[in-house]
Amino acid sequence: MSPVRTVLVVGAGAMGSQIAMVCANAGFDVTCTDLDRSALDRAGEMLRTRMDSSVAKGRITAEQRDAAFDRLTLSTDRDTAARTADLVIEAAVEKLDVKRALFAELSAIAPTTAILASNSSSFVPSAMASAVSHPERFCNLHFFNPALVMRCVEVVRGPQTSDATMATATAFVEEIGKTAVVLEKEIPGFVANRILGAVRDEAIHLLEGGYADVEAIDTACRTALGYPMGPFELMDLTGIDIGYLVKKQRFADSGDPADAPADSVTRLVDRGDLGRKTGRGWYVYSDSGEKVAVNPL
Ligand SMILES: NC(=O)c1ccc[n+]([C@@H]2O[C@H](COP(=O)([O-])OP(=O)(O)OC[C@H]3O[C@@H](n4cnc5c(N)ncnc54)[C@H](O)[C@@H]3O)[C@@H](O)[C@H]2O)c1
Structure with a gap:
């Protein structure tokens, strides 16, 4: 089992909102954060509709849906959640300077034991890990769209990622009910x-x-x-x-x-x-x- 209990997802767009719900569905305490309050409101509405539809189709019970929403917080207050996060998954806009700035800030706030992961589709771990204080705790966790449905998550090792980080990230992916595909060496585009x-x-x-x-x-x-x-x-x-x-x-x-x-x-x-x-x-x-x-x- 991974030591991860509390997850922070940064970015509540198409990917971040669904990644956060996947984690909440699997029993993790999750905060999903965004700069834009309206993105969080849209994410909340979309997730409500998706989860209600899962209940209507008999895939989950109403109690399971409600318990998952109890574990999910949608908030613009990133830093409070970052202070106690075991895992941060960044799913913000696909701009390298934004991601590097975000990770520099997050690595100064999150516990030194926290894993920092990017959902980026195009930037390899080393492009972002050089902005953080503990690059051995950095990897990519690449989900596929729509994250609530697609099973594969690529776990990408950068040149400085430690074995312990890879083991925890891979175990976490399995715990949220996804299939981990491990890349032992980074390459743009992944597999x-x-x-x-x-x-x-x-x-x-x-x-x-x-x-x-x-x-x-x-x-x-x-x-x-x-x-x-x-x-x-x-x-x-x-x-x-x-x-x-x-x-x-x-x-x-x-x-x-x-x-x-x-x-x-x-x-x-x-x-x-x-x-x-x-x-x-x-x-x-x-x-x-x-x-x-x-x-x-
Ligand atoms: N869309 C896809 O099919 C897909 C698939 C896999 C991975 N990805 C990756 O996921 C990431 C997000 O993609 P998306 O499609 O969800 O984008 P999106 O545009 O739908 O959402 C991005 C969100 O990030 C927020 N944001 C921007 N800067 C921020 C900051 N500094 N702090 C907090 N929030 C910030 C924006 O307000 C927006 O709500 C990208 O890195 C992308 O490469 C996308």
Whole structure:
């Protein structure tokens, strides 16, 4: 069992709110904090709806829901909670300077035994651990969206992360009912998103080379590989601009043309065809959300 009893989640957006609820559901005392009071109010409403729906579907009892909410505090007072936290999970905005400043402040307030963890999708532990006083207690705990549902949590070791921190973080992930995937060495993108990216790159290569069209490639992934949706369908769902910006940043960092966004993706982003959210991406969507195959190029 991990020594963690009290958790502080910093950031009450899409990820932080659900991570906090997952921890409260598993019996931990949790404070979820945000700079923005309205983000906390929105998180509270959204979590109420989700938990009420779980009760209605018979997945949990009303008593379990109420007990979980009793363990969850939504507050703008970060520092009071930080003073007694055994584990801090940062899920604030994806900006390195914000995260480094947050961790510098938190490491000065939290107990020296506390583990500091980031949910960042793109920054590796060493990019943030150098801002804290005990980098051996720093790791990434990378949850997937939606955190209430997705089972995987990547536990990422930085160059200074101690064995004890990795053991506690991994045990904690199992205690909240998730499946820990341990990375013994940091690498941008970690495991799942790197594999997803490789599949996406190959799908675009096949399309741009004229080997198969969007629908054929998606169909192969669904019917031969058992994917719940094809790579083009997934890009349309998550937003084509998201992957584009990640690649642009990676290219800026590495200078390797293999890291640059593909021509077809750049064309769609330039046209503002970003996927479902704009009604057009690799596919065209009707007002009711039905998809129509087109030639996007
Ligand atoms: N959205 C995803 O699919 C996803 C998946 C895995 C990991 N992540 C990572 O999780 C983190 C949060 O992403 P999100 O999608 O929940 O973002 P979001 O924009 O929905 O929420 C971020 C929240 O952080 C708050 N915030 C910003 N600066 C803060 C500060 N200094 N102190 C306290 N709160 C602050 C904002 O007010 C906002 O409510 C990012 O690092 C992101 O890379 C996101």
